[in-house]
Amino acid sequence: MARLLRSLLFVPGNNTRFLEKAKSLNSDIICFDLEDSVPLEEKKSARNLIKNALKHRSEYNSEIYVRTNSPISGMISDDLLEVIQKGVDGIVIPKVNTINEIKKIEKMMTGLEKKRKLKPIEVMASIESAEGVVNAYSIASCSKRISALIFGVFDLLNDLGVEYTKKPEGALYSRAKIPIDARAAGKYAIDAIWQDIDDVAGLEQDSVVAKNLGYVGKSIIHPQQVDVVHKVFYPTLTxxxxxxxxxxxxxxxxxxxxxxxxxxxxxxxxxxxxxxxxxxxxxx
Structure with a gap:
């Protein structure tokens, strides 16, 4: 399908200045975050800020997604209640382990969409654990809503009890498996973030590795990373x-x-x- 998913930029949902600045960015996807970048005591405020930002959807150049909290957090229903509305193009679900988690979330989304007269909204599932890696294909193929799998390296390594390095050997199998499972299910795969914002050369090299593994783009955490990943993940002739x-x-x-x-x-x-x-x- 004709679609650009080269860059998925996470923007903290509790930061008004960042939400406003995102209007001028050229990332293929801007993902307002309710999870890791938002402290527990600011979740409610972040939901309200994101809800207000979605009312100004026309001012953003990118596709707009929202990352909810994880299935085990107990906060997804509160997240979806505020962000399933006109203006949101998709939802990122972090730390997905099983298809049952997706099915429960899909049921909640369907109810809200019917009530608010919205078309079905896309979902990207983030794979961040050993269990999630094992179930990646079944997760990717369990719903027509699922458009992509996202690889989350940091929580995976934590689950494995492995320290993070810029070339983590403990993640090699998982990183290679996820785009294969996504492709087998007819879905896209987006690679994990590059944490060192100042290491531009490292980001470019890591993006090349990701592209060669079958990823169509990369999760990013800073606007200055956009041009680097766009350069690597240039559209194919097809x-x-x-x-x-x-x-x-x-x-x-x-x-x-x-x-x-x-x-x-x-x-x-x-x-x-x-x-x-x-x-x-x-x-x-």
Missing amino acids: EIEWAKKVMSTYDLARKSKKGATTVDGKMIDEVHYKRAVALLNSIK
């Missing part, structure tokens, strides 16, 4: 041709006053068109 086909086909459909059409047997609509435009604009 993606470019698909985007051109989506644009031309959808333009014809709109002239016929159709809201959706098909390309190579797959349904496309306004969302796919916008992603195709973004992809083609990125190579100019």
Whole structure:
């Protein structure tokens, strides 16, 4: 599919200045965070700030996702109650271990979407434990909502009792397995963050490794990392041709006053068109 997922930038949901600055950033996905970057006592405030930011969705250039708290936190229902609304393009669920966790979350989301008259919202599942790695394929394939798996290296290493290094041997198998499982399920895979913001060369090298493993992009934690990962995860010829086909086909459909059409047997609509435009604009 014609889609750019080169960069997924986490933005702390409790920081008004960062939420505002995100409007000017060119990351493919801006992910407002309710989890690790937000202290427990500020979760409620962060939900309100994100809810307000979503009301100004048109001011952001990127796709907008929200990372909730983990399934075992007991806070997901409160998170979803505030962020499942018009303006959110997707939800990132951290520390997913089993398909049952996804099914419970999907049920909550469906209820809110029906009540608020919203289309089904995408989900990306973050794999951050030994159990999650073992179940990665079943998680990726358990729901049509799942668009991608995200690799979370730090919690995985903690689960394994291994110290983090810039080339953690304890994560090699897991890092290689996740894009294979995602691809087998017909989904994307996004690599883990590079923690050292000042090590630009290290980020670029790590991104090349990720691309060669089958990842389509990388999670990032600072705006200055965007251009580096975009340089590495440049659209492929197949993606470019698909985007051109989506644009031309959808333009014809709109002239016929159709809201959706098909390309190579797959349904496309306004969302796919916008992603195709973004992809083609990125190579100019």
